[in-house]
Amino acid sequence: MTLEKKRVFVAGHKGMVGSAIVRQLKERADVELVTRSRQELDLMSQAAVDDFFSTQRLDEVYLAAAKVGGIHANNTYPADFIHDNLLMESNIIGSAHRHGVQKLLFLGSSCIYPKYADQPMREDSLLTGELEPTNEPYAIAKIAGIKLCESFNRQHGRDYRSVMPTNLYGPNDNFHPENSHVIPALLRRFHEAKINSDDQVAVWGSGKPMREFLHVNDMASASIYVMELDDDSYAEHTQTMLSHINVGTGVDCTIRELAETVAKVVGYQGEVAFDTSKPDGTPRKLLDVSRLTALGWQASISLEDGLRNTYEWFLENQAQLRG
Template sequence: MDRDAKIYVAGHRGMVGSAIVRKLSSLGYTNVVTRTHAEVDLVSQQAVMDFLGQEKPDYIFMAAAKVGGIHANNTLRADFLYQNLMIETNVVHAAWQAGVNRMLFLGSSCIYPRDCPQPIREDYLLTGPLEQTNEPYAIAKIAGVKLCESYNRQYGTQYVSAMPTNLYGPNDSYDLNNSHVLPALIRKTHEAKLRGDRELVVWGSGKPMREFLYVDDMAEACVFLMENGISDGLFNIGTGEDVTIRELAETVMDVVGFDGTIVYDSAKPDGTPRKLLDVDKMKTLGWSASTGLRDGIARAYADFQERFGQSL
């Protein structure tokens, strides 16, 4: 990418989008285009066509999506399916119409079958049933991957799909009902310490295994793919290492400085038993994650304290 290329980052206020904007800025890219939801509603086909037709960016980082954790995915199923389908369909089609040949589409590791072999390779896509708690979101993201693949094949575009593992870091959501497991644990542990609690309630059994990637590493991987001229395909982005939810909770407790006892709420769902990505394709290209889990959680916790104004 030329440093003066016009780059549109969709979803720049979200965790991933803001990290991509930070990364581009640090590398000297000065012509970065952003729009808030109020300025351009990506669910509106006409709004997206008008915007991209006028701006005609050289590159698009497609990080806009409706996102959330198990509870949000499982209860807002229609919203997750409809809004994500509309956002990605509108952006991909309007980008093609506007002559935008380079795009990076952000998906999610939940696109893979619930019980597929571990670690998960890109070619396991569509080989089995999905996890039911987030099936609508997964189906929408699979459609996005196939949109990119199909426009490349039919129209010669160069739209690449990146599938991140569980992300965390600056600008994450800490809503206890709708957030993902790591930010929820950070907030719950922080509040438990403030209250002087002796116990920390963790959803599920603590046995499921999850992989976590610091969001600035994700942004680095996305820019890496675009800068290195990768023109097609699906790429897993992760660390290649996972931990149990129990180990995760213990690490968060250590970072926050809470020395209570974990209590597991078995009435809450565990979700997928294990979800570890095979990241060999990215390693072969020359990229790998650099932020360790504890260090990343410490950075995320510092961001949480700064944003919510209750330093300990």
Template structure:
């Protein structure tokens, strides 16, 4: 009987195919732009990139036409509708529908048009709210999700399962990587719809610019979070494309935890805000702790390189150059 998981597939020669067509979906976002930088640094010369106005990934016929015309050899699926607690609570229909549409269209068209390998990227929010810590890959679907982002999480779980289903039925090399909380250049610094780290950075910067006496931060500051610089994730994605062809998704984390309070103090220091921090305990904290077990990826031979302090400095420099200066 054949191996129905497709685990007999051997890792390919991704790194030796520098002229192969690679479609990076979502290349202007936080993750996609970092992956493009990494591929270019690694010598890949044939990247296929489309903006949302050039290719709407939620439109099935447009996606099919694109794949039929371009015939990429490899796909890295970094396109997604993302946001923080506020955005997830406000737009649940968008978060489930848009993400399901994007990944279904891209994964299916990639398979039917002969793509050799696809990497689907999810998020650590796929795991149950009270998963064991650190969270192993095996914790998936073992308990209820965090209610504030379950719509997004369910879409991402469907993406993992879709990759596994195509591997089982078609012996197709579709793999999934699950990053922890990410930050870095090209992050979303929107005042309401951003994640905790860029939201903090913006708030401290604006408080400093306006000579404010204090900054109010949501929650108690007690939740623990793990952060990974997006350049480290991009490095891990290229590593997985070359080295991994397994059935199970792979966690991609830094293994380093900070409390939201420690993070806020660190951002305050990097930005240079001299005022005080006030915690608004009437606002939700979200998941109490979320550390991923990335030992599987480490055992394959990958470890992160960017420390959180260095990463925050780089990110703030980028914010000053690309967000603040453009407003002036």
């Protein structure tokens, strides 16, 4: 008897999260993966995306495509971050609905929550306060994606779910020296300092902000888990007007502790200094992951183990990395 496979499109399959989802779905006998490179499909073209969906007979979509970056990139390119992300999610979610795709998972970001939200941040703190100014355009685009999914569910009975990850890192991250997130930026900086025998590495900010970090393999596992929850289990832990679920470890650390752990993993022996003239961003970002825990999923990769895995990947791929 031939096993019936579901056709699953992973948008953004070459990115950090998308590639991790693809790696895990490839192990499944019941999945026929559908992917398209940026050259094959322009996700910012409504006509191209709609034509793609019209020919593919897709059963599920993982919307992992996004324009992402750290504080510097968000501050420098705010128009790109809101414009590109709004276009991609609107095109994909709209076309999925028009062409009969019943199940979709949208990947958001913990920056959707107010800058001074109570910690740990619960799903119902969304839209209860002002956003962090440095990434407000990106956050608004991600909030719009959540509301697109909620609205198609309400009006058309679709099953479009959203997961909000904490700060992610891992293989296929962006290691650009200026436009990357904190972990790849620090891994690269400490590695180059070790190679150059530098006496000191400067880290942006005071080192006091608290951050939570999730390895991308855990994120992929959680994404697939939430996508495949039965309707009753999922509905029990979400509300009609609150369809997103936080994904994280439930544990945070200071940026100073992170930098010291990165130095240990890389083998850097010099001084770690903090440049207080640079912005800290949000004082603390820790997600309340009690909903996902109640649904039966927990992170399994420790920060130090995840950093070692990511540094190994960096060493193996640094010749191909941007910047």
